[in-house]
Amino acid sequence: MIPSTHLGAYWHLFHANRPFLLFGFLMLFVSSAGQTFFIGVFGPAIRADFGLSHTEWGAIYLAGTLVSALALTWTGSVIDRMRLKQFSTLVAIGLIIACIVMALTPSPIFLAVSIFLLRQTGQGLSSHTGLTATARHFTEGRGKAIAIVGLGFAVSQATLPVIVVQSIDTFGWRNTYLIVAAVLAVVLIPAIRLLLKHHSDDHLRIAGTDAPTELIASVTRSQVLRDWRFYLLMPAILAPSFIDTAMFFHHPATAAAKGWSLTWVTGSYWAYSFGAVAAAILAGPIIDKISARRTLPVMLLPLMASMIVLAFGESEIWVLPYLILIGLTGGISSTAVTALSAELYGARHLGSIKSMVVALQVFASALGPVTMGLMMDNGLSIPDIALTMTAYSIVASVILIVGLRLYRTSAT
Secondary structure (H helix, E strand, O other): OOOHHHHHHHHHHHHHOHHHHHHHHHHHHHHHHHOHHHHHHHHHHHHHHHOOOHHHHHHHHHHHHHHHHHHHHHHHHHHHOOOHHHHHHHHHHHHHHHHHHHHHOOOHHHHHHHHHHHHHHHHHHHHHHHHHHHHHHOOOOHHHHHHHHHHHHHHHHHHHHHHHHHHHHHHOHHHHHHHHHHHHHHHHHHHHHHHOOOOOOOOOOOOOOOOOOOOOOOOOHHHHHOOHHHHHHHHHHHHHHHHHHHHHHOHHHHHHHHOOOHHHHHHOHHHHHHHHHHHHHHHHHHHHHHOHHHHHHHOOHHHHHHHHHHHHOOOHHHHHHHHHHHHHHHHHHHHHHHHHHHHHHOOOOHHHHHHHHHHHHHHHHHHHHHHHHHHHHOOOOHHHHHHHHHHHHHHHHHHHHHHHHHHHHHHO
16 A cells, blocks of 8 residues: 555645646656557567567667767757757657658668667657756656656556557558557657746756755766766666566566466566556655665566566466566656666766666666577476576666665765
């Protein structure tokens, strides 16, 4: 149960900042067009159209995602130097173009370009814009604000896969992406301009006040990169992107190995969203009260439990707790990692720093599917892989705790 006091705090925050929070929600919702769970639904139709093997499709996906990660370190930092309305409009236009290019892709080479564009504008810039703008805009209630906009991703994951499967069956995969492009053109760009109509673009503004200065000193991206403590945080922060993407990308193989219906697995994605929403809503007030630094160490515990469920669960019913537990980590991660960046490094250069972290997460999401594919090709079973991921998460969590304590020590 979610405490009524928490729900009241959420409602008060949303009521006072409705247009801005709806903007953030919308940006995370539309990022789904470039997310793995969305693109993965198109996989069988795309492979059949181009005659691709699982390995070839995975390699194309890896190439497009890796290039997107490299580009994001620059494209994501532009949000620090541009008005939010202009930046988000350009991102929206880019996402529309990416969907059209995907629909018209004539060959596997162009398919890699299409994947790059979708990953760059969808998974990368759309989610980066919503989360970075929210973390920068709020100091009081930052955790709750990030949790609210994060619902956009959870809602899209709960609803869109089933809709897209139906659309592909009815209209074909190419026409489905054209439909997505048309909807984005009609809805997204006007919504951005409406919701940001009164946004001030003062990067130092604290929501609900006129405070002209930040609560902590800001540091630049280059300073972060020279701080060795930053690298102690990365194994755990990147774990959800690495493991979740690998699992979702290879759900067809997992379902086959477990004897589960793929329709049942993909139709149960709502369970992931349920876990993500619940975790984000609960984590928001906790982060506001005790800080993201103290919240983050528990982030991977549900993910470890999900991998244990996957390793030993045999009946199809285990799909539900498996997905709920992954979602719990996803909800904590999306809320706490963004808040942590603002807590540790300040708001002035947050876009530049957050784009670097997002780029690393995109890079990890690219390595996940190919790493799991190699593990399967070398004879590792799904339970073996799940337990390996559990061991990695344990080690990463220990390193994370050490890194966060070093940050806390230096601040006192």
